[in-house]
Amino acid sequence: MAHRIDCIEKDDRYDPTQAIQFVGGRNSDGTRWRISQRDAIAGIESGKWAFYVLAGGRRINVIVAVSRFGNKYIKSEADDFSPNNLLNLQSCSFAA
Numbered sequence: 001m002a003h004r005i006d007c008i009e010k011d012d013r014y015d016p017t018q019a020i021q022f023v024g025g026r027n028s029d030g031t032r033w034r035i036s037q038r039d040a041i042a043g044i045e046s047g048k049w050a051f052y053v054l055a056g057g058r059r060i061n062v063i064v065a066v067s068r069f070g071n072k073y074i075k076s077e078a079d080d081f082s083p084n085n086l087l088n089l090q091s092c093s094f095a096a
Contacts, residue, residue: 002050003033005062007092018071023051024092034092041072052076055085062086 009022024034035043043049044064051062053076060076067073076085 002052002061005051005053005086006089008086008089009034009092010087018067018073019087020074022092023074023086032092037074040074044074053085053089060085 005023007024010019020037
């Protein structure tokens with residue numbers, strides 16, 4: 001089962017491969033979850049978790065990518081193009 005990411009927490013870094021610190025979403029019972037990008041990467045790579053975002057009414061899978069400097073980060077499959085689906089999500093601190 002894939003989990004929908006509907007919010008992020010990021011720092012002020014300009015580089016989008018390093019900006020996301022945490023991602024979050026809502027469980028089926030309405031409670032919220034939040035995990036670090038590092039844990040999301042480990043979960044995707046191990047097959048434990050799968051994630052997606054909704055953009056324009058479409059479900060877009062979240063994948064692990066590697067920056068030109070060799071750093072792993074998460075992005076949606078469509079994030080080779082603007083707008084950046086993950087970085088444009090609301091802050092988890094404001095998610096209701």
